[in-house]
Amino acid sequence: MMVGTTHVDDTEQLLTASRGCSELASLVRIAGDFPRSDLDEAAASLSGANWDGQLGDALKHLATRWMDHQCEALHATYRALGQRTWDTWSAYTGAERTNAAMFSGAHAEIRATFG
DSSP states (O other): OOOOOOOOSOHHHHHHHHHHHHHHHHHHHHHHHHHHHHHHHHHHHTOSGGGTTHHHHHHHHHHHIIIIIIIHHHHHHHHHHHHHHHHHHHHHHHHHHHHHHHHHHHHHHHHHHHO
């Protein structure tokens, strides 16, 4: 597998993006729970004999689809993107520290040898 090269001008932006994605994932989870609990409550109250259970079942299905499919997918996407940007930030800054230390050592050796 061929790996491309990328130059990052501001590594802190990767860290900011990672934190932002994690925060959005949490907000999506919280926001998704509000209609879910309301729909579950409504479904329970509309599942009686007067409705033949059909409206309640439809609301339960809607609540499940909303939370399990829509919100969970968006939540997982934000979490994965947050993790990837953090991993990239960590790898990039680690490589830069290693390179800086290596070149600093080489520079010191050159100075010691040639004055």
